[in-house]
Structure formats: C-alpha cells, structure tokens
Amino acid sequence: MSCINESEIKEESKRLMALGLHHRCVEGRLDQIAALTEEINRLKKEKNAVICAHVYQTPEIILGIGDFVGDSYKLADDSRHTAADIIVFCGVRFMAETAAVLNPAKKVYIPSLDAGCSLSESVTAEDVRGLKAAHPGASVVTYINTSAEVKAESDCIVTSANAEKILRRIYEKNKKVIFIPDRFMGANLAKVLGKTPGEDIILWNGSCVVHEHFDARTIALYRKNYPGVAVLAHAECPSDIINAVDYMGGTGDMMRYVENTNAAAYLLVTECGFGELARIKFPDKNFIAMCRLCPYMKAVTLENILQTLKKPSKEQLVTVPPEIAARAKKAIEKMFELAEG
Numbered sequence: 001m002s003c004i005n006e007s008e009i010k011e012e013s014k015r016l017m018a019l020g021l022h023h024r025c026v027e028g029r030l031d032q033i034a035a036l037t038e039e040i041n042r043l044k045k046e047k048n049a050v051i052c053a054h055v056y057q058t059p060e061i062i063l064g065i066g067d068f069v070g071d072s073y074k075l076a077d078d079s080r081h082t083a084a085d086i087i088v089f090c091g092v093r094f095m096a097e098t099a100a101v102l103n104p105a106k107k108v109y110i111p112s113l114d115a116g117c118s119l120s121e122s123v124t125a126e127d128v129r130g131l132k133a134a135h136p137g138a139s140v141v142t143y144i145n146t147s148a149e150v151k152a153e154s155d156c157i158v159t160s161a162n163a164e165k166i167l168r169r170i171y172e173k174n175k176k177v178i179f180i181p182d183r184f185m186g187a188n189l190a191k192v193l194g195k196t197p198g199e200d201i202i203l204w205n206g207s208c209v210v211h212e213h214f215d216a217r218t219i220a221l222y223r224k225n226y227p228g229v230a231v232l233a234h235a236e237c238p239s240d241i242i243n244a245v246d247y248m249g250g251t252g253d254m255m256r257y258v259e260n261t262n263a264a265a266y267l268l269v270t271e272c273g274f275g276e277l278a279r280i281k282f283p284d285k286n287f288i289a290m291c292r293l294c295p296y297m298k299a300v301t302l303e304n305i306l307q308t309l310k311k312p313s314k315e316q317l318v319t320v321p322p323e324i325a326a327r328a329k330k331a332i333e334k335m336f337e338l339a340e341g
C-alpha cells in the first residue's frame, strides 16, 4: 500500500513537468505517473537498486526513474560499473541477461516476462552449433540481441554501436564470419565491408518485428514533402530502407547525429520511444513521425517496475546457469576489448 500524500505527488508532478513530460498530462495521467515514479525512486534508495532503461522505453521510465539510459552497449557497460545490489532492467530480456552474466553477484530483475525480442527468439544454441559444423573455422560474431546460450556458442558479441568496427578487426585475422541472427543488419554490414553473403559472411534468417516492416516509398514521399529532412534509420532495417536514408546506425549514434546536426527536420525510422525521447531532449528541432512500437519493449511499465521493486516473483529474477554464463561472458568481454581498443 502506497503511503504517498497529495503534496508529494504535486511536487513529483512538477519535477516531471520540468523534465519535459508535460505532454503526458492527458486526463490526470501525469499525477498517476508521479505517484508511481515517486514510490519507485523511494524504493530504489531503500533497496540500493538502480534502473537501466533502454531508449525505446517510455519517457516516464527514462526520465522519471532511469539511472542509466542508453543503447544496448552503454547499458551493458553501465551495468558493470554500478555499486548497486539490484539492477531492474527496463528493456528486454537479452539485455537483462547480459547484465546478469556480467554481474553474477548482483540481483538482476526484468519487470515483464513478455519482454522478449523477435531477433533473440529466432536462433538457438543448437542452430549455432549447426552453423559452426557447416562452416568449420569461421568466427562466430553474434549480435547482442540473443540469449545467453547463443552468446556462449560465440567468439565475440557486437551491438549496433560497434558491429562495423569489431567486424573489421575480426576480418584482419579471419577469412569467414558467421554473423547471427539479424539477416538485414548482416546484409547492411556486408555491403559496408565489401563482403559477400553466403561466402565470406554467413547470415542467419532472423529479423526485428519493428524494423523489418518500414516502407521505402514512404521515405520518398516525406523527402518530397519536407525538403531538407534528414532521414535516419536503425541498422536492423532492410537494405531498401538503408539505401534511402542519410544515416544508418544504432540508437546511440542516431541520437548523437540529431544532437550534432541542424537539419530542417528529422525522420526517425525506428521504434517510437526513440522519437518521443528525441522530441523532449531537443524541443527546438522538428521531428516527423514514422515509427513502430516494439511490443516487447512496451511490456515494461511503471506499474510492473514498482511491483518488481516491492515483491519480485522468482521468474522476474534473471539467472543464467554458471557454465553458460562463463562462456557468454568471455564473448561479451571480447566485445568490450575490441570496441574500446
């Protein structure tokens, strides 16, 4: 039972308004949000917990309660450097699992059991073993959007923030790479690196339910109607989209691009939470809506975060068997070494 009073809710609403959440004022919703964020922030202190929030989460999660905010790479890295005892991961399961692998002494929780990922679910450890048997000697480079079991079968993990750099380094010593599981990101990287799918880069058939469905014809239409628009797309989009945009990258790179440029408008071809955050961070820039919601990311809410902090179920605790964790950790640490080196 919450013990928050009216004046605390008013104060918290003011704080949230100052952070730019005024557009959430629909029918008293801001007060509901304030009651939740106030209690979550109080419980975080009491329990020495931190919130990692991916940029596809809602602005009330990111701005209201997030301690670490960013893309998959930054959140994995941040999770290694916190003194908290508890990490509540507001993102999807593979991200929470990565934090659990990197922090065996901490408790890592995922607020929603529905926070999966279509890419992560597209490939199993058994599939990777099959690929390795079919392509002996190839290096297995795995996108972070995979389970710990799949990571454990891999030589190195990458995120959208470092895939190109790491692949270049890996090709210095290897002729052939198995890149899993995103076939679109794999094809986009193959093009940038001058590699041939099926020959020197072996791809898997995974895709992201958010990024696979954008339509390049819509981009052409926006370009006609909004002269000077800068079009940015996430690297998980198919190549016909990537061919039509000004910039391809991960969410961290896309946000930096918006920050460091001065286009007449921005068309952000990615999950909707990214655009919501960009609008709040850069109120003087123009954004055109073209986005899709990730049902997995949006399964995390202030309500289930509060429940997790109050009384988590045993299923919300993210655990990885030690033998799998040890091998997955090696592949994740290889990523940190190659990305930072």
Ligand code: 13P
Binding pocket: 070, 071, 072, 073, 145, 159, 160, 161, 208, 234, 236, 249, 250, 251, 252
């Ligand atoms: P980023 O690492 O670019 O944030 O991507 C994560 C993700 O799930 C994109 O769909």
Ligand code: SF4
Binding pocket: 092, 116, 117, 118, 119, 120, 145, 208, 209, 210, 211, 236, 271, 294, 295, 296, 297
């Ligand atoms: Fe997975 Fe796509 Fe959702 Fe990212 S946006 S979590 S890749 S389904």
